[in-house]
Amino acid sequence: MKKVGKILASALCVATLVCGTLGAMTGCGSKKESITVSGSSSVTPIMEKLAAEYEKTHDVRITVNMSSSGAGISDTQNGLNDFGMSSRELKSSETGVKGYTLCMDGIALIVNKDCPVTDVSKTDVKALYESGTAIPDTSITAAIGRDASSGTRTAFDELLKIENGYATSVATLAETGNVIEAIQGSTNSIGYISYGSLKSTVKAVSLDGVACTVENIMNNTYALQRPFVIVLKENGTLSAAAQGFYDYIMSAEAQTVITGAGYISVK
Amino acid sequence: MTTLTKIKTAKFFSKENIAKAIFIALAAFSILAVFTIIGYLLYASIPAFRDIGFFKFIFGSEWSAKSETFGIWRMIVGTFFLTVCAVLLGGTLAVLTAIWLVFYCPKRLKKIYTQIVNLLAGIPSIVYGLFGYKFLMPLLVDIFHPNNAGFGLLACTLILSVMILPTITSITKNSLEAVPMHYYEGALALGCSKNQAVWKVLLPAAKSGIISAIILGIGRAIGETMAVQMIVGNGSGYPFGAFVPFTTLTSNIVQNWGYATPSEQSALIADGFVLLIFILILNLCLMAVKKDSKGGNKFFSRRLRESDQKDTLKSYRRTGSACDALWIVSWVISLLVAFVLAFIVIFVFVKGFPHLSIDFMFGESGNAHTTLAPAFVSTTMLIGLALLLALPLGVGAAIFLNEYAKKGSIFVKVIRLFVDTLAGIPSIIFGLFGMVFFVIGMNMGYSLWAGGITLALIILPTIIRSTEQSLSEVPDSMREASYALGAGKLRTIFVVVLPQAITGIITSIILSIGRIVNESAALIFTVGSASTFIPQGYGDSAASFAVLVWKFMSNGLQVNEAYATASILLIFVIILNLLVSLVEWLFNRRKKI
Numbered sequence: 039m040k041k042v043g044k045i046l047a048s049a050l051c052v053a054t055l056v057c058g059t060l061g062a063m064t065g066c067g068s069k070k071e072s073i074t075v076s077g078s079s080s081v082t083p084i085m086e087k088l089a090a091e092y093e094k095t096h097d098v099r100i101t102v103n104m105s106s107s108g109a110g111i112s113d114t115q116n117g118l119n120d121f122g123m124s125s126r127e128l129k130s131s132e133t134g135v136k137g138y139t140l141c142m143d144g145i146a147l148i149v150n151k152d153c154p155v156t157d158v159s160k161t162d163v164k165a166l167y168e169s170g171t172a173i174p175d176t177s178i179t180a181a182i183g184r185d186a187s188s189g190t191r192t193a194f195d196e197l198l199k200i201e202n203g204y205a206t207s208v209a210t211l212a213e214t215g216n217v218i219e220a221i222q223g224s225t226n227s228i229g230y231i232s233y234g235s236l237k238s239t240v241k242a243v244s245l246d247g248v249a250c251t252v253e254n255i256m257n258n259t260y261a262l263q264r265p266f267v268i269v270l271k272e273n274g275t276l277s278a279a280a281q282g283f284y285d286y287i288m289s290a291e292a293q294t295v296i297t298g299a300g301y302i303s304v305k
Numbered sequence: 306m307t308t309l310t311k312i313k314t315a316k317f318f319s320k321e322n323i324a325k326a327i328f329i330a331l332a333a334f335s336i337l338a339v340f341t342i343i344g345y346l347l348y349a350s351i352p353a354f355r356d357i358g359f360f361k362f363i364f365g366s367e368w369s370a371k372s373e374t375f376g377i378w379r380m381i382v383g384t385f386f387l388t389v390c391a392v393l394l395g396g397t398l399a400v401l402t403a404i405w406l407v408f409y410c411p412k413r414l415k416k417i418y419t420q421i422v423n424l425l426a427g428i429p430s431i432v433y434g435l436f437g438y439k440f441l442m443p444l445l446v447d448i449f450h451p452n453n454a455g456f457g458l459l460a461c462t463l464i465l466s467v468m469i470l471p472t473i474t475s476i477t478k479n480s481l482e483a484v485p486m487h488y489y490e491g492a493l494a495l496g497c498s499k500n501q502a503v504w505k506v507l508l509p510a511a512k513s514g515i516i517s518a519i520i521l522g523i524g525r526a527i528g529e530t531m532a533v534q535m536i537v538g539n540g541s542g543y544p545f546g547a548f549v550p551f552t553t554l555t556s557n558i559v560q561n562w563g564y565a566t567p568s569e570q571s572a573l574i575a576d577g578f579v580l581l582i583f584i585l586i587l588n589l590c591l592m593a594v595k596k597d598s599k600g601g602n603k604f605f606s607r608r609l610r611e612s613d614q615k616d617t618l619k620s621y622r623r624t625g626s627a628c629d630a631l632w633i634v635s636w637v638i639s640l641l642v643a644f645v646l647a648f649i650v651i652f653v654f655v656k657g658f659p660h661l662s663i664d665f666m667f668g669e670s671g672n673a674h675t676t677l678a679p680a681f682v683s684t685t686m687l688i689g690l691a692l693l694l695a696l697p698l699g700v701g702a703a704i705f706l707n708e709y710a711k712k713g714s715i716f717v718k719v720i721r722l723f724v725d726t727l728a729g730i731p732s733i734i735f736g737l738f739g740m741v742f743f744v745i746g747m748n749m750g751y752s753l754w755a756g757g758i759t760l761a762l763i764i765l766p767t768i769i770r771s772t773e774q775s776l777s778e779v780p781d782s783m784r785e786a787s788y789a790l791g792a793g794k795l796r797t798i799f800v801v802v803l804p805q806a807i808t809g810i811i812t813s814i815i816l817s818i819g820r821i822v823n824e825s826a827a828l829i830f831t832v833g834s835a836s837t838f839i840p841q842g843y844g845d846s847a848a849s850f851a852v853l854v855w856k857f858m859s860n861g862l863q864v865n866e867a868y869a870t871a872s873i874l875l876i877f878v879i880i881l882n883l884l885v886s887l888v889e890w891l892f893n894r895r896k897k898i
Contacts, residue, residue, distance in 0.1 A: 090673030206542025
């Protein structure tokens with residue numbers, strides 16, 4: 039019986055060590071050129087699609103790290119990525135980097151599918167986020183926002199002129215997905231997400247009578263829209279692989295992928 | 306130089322002495338680790354304290370990166386309220402569960418129920434978060450129709466009290482079982498009913514153990530990060546109301562770290578430092594209440610644990626008192642706890658299994674289609690590195706504590722204190738430390754190196770304790786026999802003692818693997834969350850299973866994948882729990898033979 043314990047112990051030890059080294063060795067054989075893109079969680083879905091398309095024809099490895107616009111920009115400033123993604127225009131305080139517009143995106147106001155509301159007004163939404171007053175004559179009493187680093191939030195706040203932060207009753211969530219999940223669970227809340235991330239699990243409402251559609255964003259009648267920005271280092275040069283990928287996402291070919299995914303081409 | 310001194314120096318550098326020095330160094334490592342963590346976090350938060358002002362930082366209630374004002378009073382209040390609520394609820398439930406488990410649980414159920422409690426302890430924080438977010442919050446909204454999506458104190462309290470329950474239950478159980486048997490027998494002899502004896506005699510007798518259990522529970526509640534972060538709502542208010550989104554010290558760090566400017570980063574580290582101070586104070590409290598639960602004398606030294614428990618199950622007499630009502634309550638609560646566990650597991654399995662496919666688990670991963678293959682590799686790599694580092698350190702320290710140190714010497718007490726402190730530090734603090742020390746300070750970047758080393762620190766206390774425990778169970782007669790046969794100390798340890806203590810070491814390895822598989826907060830800060838590709842080496846960023854659940858949850862398009870990954874995590878946890886029991890069973894069988 040003594041043996042069983044010993045065998046078990048050595049098996050465990052050997053297994054972990056072997057797995058560890060095996061893990062370290064896999065992949066070492068194939069050294070593909072690697073590109074790192076990081077930033078906005080709103081831009082991440084379309085960037086992943088573009089990366090998947092590009093990888094089909096090019097032998098590179100594109101890692102898309104999802105964080106937030108702020109992080110994408112500061113990563114670029116600190117040289118931690120090849121280029122960054124932002125879902126808002128760069129601020130004048132963000133120096134050392136340049137932004138190039140990839141496409142336009144709407145900010146959809148979303149409610150639960152069972153919520154009867156179909157239209158809200160700008161002033162009501164602003165009042166709800168700023169001071170927590172329920173939207174009159176509706177069942178919507180609560181608002182869900184995004185964290186301070188979110189490009190979607192920055193754009194949303196700027197477009198609605200919300201300057202002094204949210205009311206204490208507003209929950210602020212870290213990612214687009216969390217907003218969708220929270221709205222799915224609550225019929226009395228409203229939230230905002232990237233139009234491209236809109237799914238059939240939640241319902242978009244119109245703003246001042248204008249529906250959130252590609253046409254309305256294109257002809258500027260839908261007020262809540264912002265650019266998706268690719269962030270490059272001001273004086274740096276991209277590696278050959280990153281330059282190739284950058285040229286691809288800015289090409290007409292990539293724009294068909296972008297419009298196909300529900301974003302608005304600017305080319 | 307005379308021959309005499311030559312001999313002396315030769316002796317001084319003998320194999321035995323060198324080995325002893327190495328073991329002392331390994332044991333002292335915990336002290337070094339704790340001081341490094343405290344020191345480095347303090348060092349990294351000094352800019353914040355200096356620029357903002359200590360009092361302004363603690364008592365300021367605004368946190369805004371825009372205006373560079375950082376005050377954590379809101380978060381302190383949030384953490385305090387949440388902890389109080391969770392400990393009141395979770396503590397009550399846990400103590401009742403422990404009492405039921407020791408005194409009322411039918412013998413056949415006992416092992417199964419202990420498994421249930423262990424399993425509750427093993428469920429990853431991120432899975433609790435997922436459950437709270439997708440099941441509990443919508444449920445609360447349906448019941449109470451609050452003015453938001455269910456974020457706030459109520460949801461957090463419910464989840465957190467289940468999370469701290471296993472800690473409190475198992476320690477309370479241990480201290481109840483350590484009560485001398487004659488207390489119980491004496492109470493019965495004086496005419497108490499069983500219920501009266503349990504509630505009025507045995508429970509007060511185990512008081513100090515229960516208090517330390519509660520303190521450990523408080524520590525767990527204060528430090529909990531990922532689950533709380535998901536359901537707390539991170540609002541800018543105070544938690545005055547069941548459904549007001551608020552922020553805790555931990556959720557503030559997780560939510561804001563991603564984009565923080567250098568000044569905000571320093572403020573966040575300072576936030577973590579304040580959290581660490583709270584934990585250290587709790588540890589000191591713990592030391593103060595801990596007593597040797599001796600009780601009894603050499604004639605009456607039999608403990609409840611050692612009794613065959615037949616007596617404790619018999620009820621000789623029933624009185625219609627409040628104690629009997631409590632007896633019923635403890636039954637109800639215990640069944641409820643078992644039900645909650647079953648429900649969480651079934652909920653995740655039902656939601657996750659339909660989305661599990663061979664392709665999703667092992668298929669090639671890329672930008673178009675993320676699979677779990679990279680997570681398998683990165684999780685194993687993390688386990689391998691962390692164990693490789695922590696196992697020699699931990700076993701060495703345990704050998705020193707049990708084989709070399711004088712029992713009860715001050716050095717041993719100090720080392721134990723630091724091992725306990727290390728065990729009490731929440732994973733978010735380890736994450737922050739790993740971030741500033743390994744990722745930034747030592748220039749490792751987000752990498753498996755940084756994550757593996759951080760994890761080694763996290764699992765070190767588990768390995769030390771578990772190994773020490775089983776070393777102390779090796780009978781002295783074996784050591785004496787070995788010495789008598791002419792073996793040296795070193796040889797005795799490696800050839801005689803360690804093989805006997807192998808069960809403890811195996812158990813500690815399994816427990817450590819469980820801890821690593823569960824970990825998310827510390828890894829997000831040290832390994833990052835790149836999940837698309839199989840890591841090519843320890844220099845790469847990667848996502849373990851737990852981090853992957855968080856990532857799938859966050860991007861909003863892959864909730865089904867989040868459930869599927871969570872069910873795999875739960876399967877791991879269940880298997881590891883069964884393995885621990887299997888090892889114990891094998892060992893016990895061996896003992897009998």
